[in-house]
Amino acid sequence: MLIIIKTAKTVRNHWKKSVFFTGIITYGVIYAKNYIQTQDLMRAYCQKAAKYGKEHISPNENxxxxxxxxxxxxxxxxxxxxxxxxxxxxxxxxxxxxxxxxxxxxxxxxxxxxxxxxxxxxxxxxxxxxxxxxxxxxxxxxxxxxxxxxxxxxxxxxxxxxxxxxxxxxxxxxxxxxxxxxxxxxxxxTIRPVDVMKIEVLSLNEETEKANKPIYAVGSLKWGAYRDAEAIKESYWYFGPLKNYATYIFNGFKNKLTWRCVAQLSYSAPCEGCSHCYRRLETNTNGGGFFSKFMKTDNPHAKYLSVSNPECQINYEKKILTSDLALSTMNITPNQSSDSLRKLIVEIGPDNVEYLDFVKNGIKLEKGEKRDIKEIIEAKTIKISPEDDLQNAWFSIDNEHYEVKPVQITLLPRIINMFCKQENINI
Missing domain, CATH: 3.40.50.10330 (Probable inorganic polyphosphate/atp-NAD kinase; domain 1)
Known part of the structure; x- marks a missing residue:
């Protein structure tokens, strides 16, 4: 008891020790609270999972x-x-x-x-x-x-x-x-179908183009200043939980970020499925082989053979000059129904971004909000042809880094099934 009284007097008479002990006690309380909540949570999930383990299976079932x-x-x-x-x-x-x-x-x-x-x-x-x-x-x-x-x-x-x-x-x-x-x-x-982006590097050299195998992504392709800022967040680790905000504050004037994205876009409009889509799919998957024509009735995409959509064959051209370009699937767009028309969403940012706007938009992104967008394009396929001789410029494809080159992105709708929560099957 005397030790407790002595410790209490010491803490009371020395403010630095008071602050230190208060911090220790606060951390201990938060840690204990999280530990108890985690244990209770896992106990409930374990009981739920165990019910599936107790289900009977037949002797012939693996x-x-x-x-x-x-x-x-x-x-x-x-x-x-x-x-x-x-x-x-x-x-x-x-x-x-x-x-x-x-x-x-x-x-x-x-x-x-x-x-x-x-x-x-x-x-x-x-x-x-x-x-x-x-x-x-x-x-x-x-x-x-x-x-x-x-x-x-x-x-x-x-x-x-x-x-x-x-x-x-x-x-x-x-x-x-x-x-x-x-x-x-x-x-x-519980599963739901998700879209995939097929990303192919375009090259004038036929041998090089054949050597470049396609990359597939389920999320996004990013290019520009905000992508570059995301890529260097870890270098500000010494700011602790504020490192993400520090990235935008200290890089708003830096030339190492890509502030100028100049490219020619060539894209086609979204399509629910038509004869043009079907022929394109057959060429990509079967190569127009002799036996493929006998397999039409077994092909789930054969129903599109009789559908005509002239707009599907139109290629739109657009030149862009922006500080920020992001292309994404509907997979990462919340509250999108799986029955919606599948499409690629291209977000084009402003031509120029002032320092304060860059910081403001960076904070928005960290909070899960939308940054400032100048234009949105919806597409089924899109070709990005950078026009500048870019050095040390990078795309992020599902947050992995790839050198900026001319690429063609094709949407492959609902091509794979992924597990999801029961309430999200139709989302």
Whole structure:
């Protein structure tokens, strides 16, 4: 008791010690609160998952098999720990046979996809980059024809554009709930179709063009000052939770950001499906082979053969000069119905951005709000031909960096199925 009284007097008489002890106690209270909430949350999800594990299966029926593509380097190497804490227990309780494949380097996920066979689902445990690699590997393997194997995404990466729409949550307890919801979506087998962007590098050299295999993305392609600012956020780590805002404050005048994006756009309007789309699809997937004409009745796209849409064949031309260009699928646009006309959404920012506007828009982006947009274009296919001799200019494709080159982006609507929450099946 004397020790407690003595400590209380010391804290009272020395303000620095008072502040220090107050901080320690506050942190302890918050930590304890988060710990208790997390334990209660996981207990509820474990009970829910265990119900699936107790279901009877026939002697001739095999356990469900799920392959996990885990990126151990995602989110500053925290992904493995979080997967084992919040995702793996639910999968095991549900009686699922889990096969974990860890990536060892950039691009390794594409190689792993080539080796996978005989699985009921593929689940990506990582961020946008790992998801893009898996989708790219699958669609290259199947030559744009999609896949019957459903995909899951556990938002364990630093950036999770698609997963954050389906399973939102950034703070501690919210993040655990997002991971648990994403895992339960795999267990409950609730799926919805999602769009994919096929991105091809265009080249005058035929041999080079053949060597450039397409990249596939489910989220976005970005180019310009805001993309460049996002790419260097980690270099301001010493600002702690304010690093994202510091990025815009200290780079508003920097020439290392891409303030001038000059390009010729060539695009076609969105289309629900017509004979022109069908012939284009057949050329891409079957190469107009001899046997393909006998397979029309088995092809789900054959229904478009009798539909005529003259506007689908029109190419629109537009020259742009902007500080910001973003192209995205409807997958990452909240509150979009899966029955809506599928399209690419091209957002073109102002020609010039003043310092204060740049900071203001950066803060908007960090809050999940829309930045200032000058024009929006809706398209099915779009070709971007940069006109400047660009040095050290980069695209971000699903938050992975690629050198700026002429590219053609084609929308592949509803080509893969992904696990989602039950209430989001029709969204």
């Amino acid at each position: 356990l469900r098999h799920v392959t996990i593509i885990l990126n151990p380097n995602a989110n500053k190497r925290k992904s493995t720990e979080e997967f084992e804490k919040y995702c793996a227990p639910l999968l095991h309780l549900a009686g699922i046979n889990v096969d974990i494949r860890k990536t060892e380097s950039e691009g390794h996920a594409k190689t792993l996809i080539e080796e996978i066979g005989g699985t009921d689902a593929i689940v990506i445990a990582g961020g946008d980059g790992t998801l893009s690699e898996v989708v790219t590997g699958l669609l290259r393997k199947n030559n744009d024809s999609g896949t019957k194997i459903p995909l899951g995404i556990l938002p364990l990466g630093k950036t999770n554009s698609l997963a954050s729409v389906q399973f939102p949550g950034k703070k501690k307890v919210e993040r655990v709930k997002a991971l648990a919801d994403a895992t339960m979506a795999v267990i409950e087998e």
